[in-house]
Amino acid sequence: MPPAAAEPLTPERILETTEEVLRRFGPTKATVVDVARALGVSHGSVYRHFPSKAALREAVTDRWLAKSVVRLDEIASAAGGSAPSKLEAWLEALFEAKRHKAGDDPELFATYTVLLAESSGVVDQHLNQLIDQLGRIIAEGVEAGSLSAPDVPAAARAVFDATGRFHDPQYAAEWLKPTITTEFEAVTALVIRGLRA
Amino acid sequence: MPPAAAEPLTPERILETTEEVLRRFGPTKATVVDVARALGVSHGSVYRHFPSKAALREAVTDRWLAKSVVRLDEIASAAGGSAPSKLEAWLEALFEAKRHKAGDDPELFATYTVLLAESSGVVDQHLNQLIDQLGRIIAEGVEAGSLSAPDVPAAARAVFDATGRFHDPQYAAEWLKPTITTEFEAVTALVIRGLRA
Numbered sequence: 001m002p003p004a005a006a007e008p009l010t011p012e013r014i015l016e017t018t019e020e021v022l023r024r025f026g027p028t029k030a031t032v033v034d035v036a037r038a039l040g041v042s043h044g045s046v047y048r049h050f051p052s053k054a055a056l057r058e059a060v061t062d063r064w065l066a067k068s069v070v071r072l073d074e075i076a077s078a079a080g081g082s083a084p085s086k087l088e089a090w091l092e093a094l095f096e097a098k099r100h101k102a103g104d105d106p107e108l109f110a111t112y113t114v115l116l117a118e119s120s121g122v123v124d125q126h127l128n129q130l131i132d133q134l135g136r137i138i139a140e141g142v143e144a145g146s147l148s149a150p151d152v153p154a155a156a157r158a159v160f161d162a163t164g165r166f167h168d169p170q171y172a173a174e175w176l177k178p179t180i181t182t183e184f185e186a187v188t189a190l191v192i193r194g195l196r197a
Numbered sequence: 198m199p200p201a202a203a204e205p206l207t208p209e210r211i212l213e214t215t216e217e218v219l220r221r222f223g224p225t226k227a228t229v230v231d232v233a234r235a236l237g238v239s240h241g242s243v244y245r246h247f248p249s250k251a252a253l254r255e256a257v258t259d260r261w262l263a264k265s266v267v268r269l270d271e272i273a274s275a276a277g278g279s280a281p282s283k284l285e286a287w288l289e290a291l292f293e294a295k296r297h298k299a300g301d302d303p304e305l306f307a308t309y310t311v312l313l314a315e316s317s318g319v320v321d322q323h324l325n326q327l328i329d330q331l332g333r334i335i336a337e338g339v340e341a342g343s344l345s346a347p348d349v350p351a352a353a354r355a356v357f358d359a360t361g362r363f364h365d366p367q368y369a370a371e372w373l374k375p376t377i378t379t380e381f382e383a384v385t386a387l388v389i390r391g392l393r394a
Contacts, residue, residue: 158383162359170367186355194391
């Protein structure tokens, strides 16, 4: 990556470069100075946007997690379609997103696994966003009469917990097994059936 | 533990002592010689029952896993009682057993976590036993008309996967959270509802 100080130094450019630097040096060795050097700027310029190394690492983790949330939010917010089929599409999209992140670039996935462990606040916020989206789909189904849930947030949380095998990065190695799709479909069908009115 | 060579050297006595030795020295340091010394016998006497260190470690892991299976098998095999309430009792007993193992003796639990990672055959057999028990409960419910499952083994597997958060040792740290019982009950209720006829 050649230095390119002529472009304006936006937070997005810093985060993109941080990801590159993390990939290249690994999460234990990468420093803010490495990021600044790759951008062709002083480390002071980086600190102007991110006040500490921890803040920069949190921001890059947040950005990585946010990528899959956008697509999932589109499914949760789509007008039309029954809640049960939305729920199925949402769970499928979540599994696909996680599986791609793990499979397409295993090194970067391993790097982010290290970052996730140190940014529990960012992770909790991400998980809450996902559970909120599930809650919106379930609430819609309850209103339309296709789903039944006396306590929508609790039901959303239960669906998320019951499908953990297919989104918790702890299980990334299992996602390569040839039987995983069958297992995913069986759990998803069971869970959706459990919510039907 | 004083040497007590006078008692007959049964496999059960060797395994009991092996567990003690593992607890004391840790899974990386414990040797067959340590076990023999604690029993006051030659290591040849131990090898007469267990042909290798690996075989001894597998046998002690198997014994540890088998302890919870007996109680669960009693629930699965009990005459009378509806299948849905049996299913609930079985999932509760599994969670309780795992939680106790993790909480009552965390050092021994950590030791066995290391042993489990090296004995994938023993672990797979254990998981299959548990899934078989679930299958028997579900089959009973299908026959009685209280549960519905077109493919009983697949349904048993799905129930096991959906409740992984409450029996997979990867989640042991979560089992200490004050909200875990509520989360367990929500997932269990969802899964059982998903199987109801």
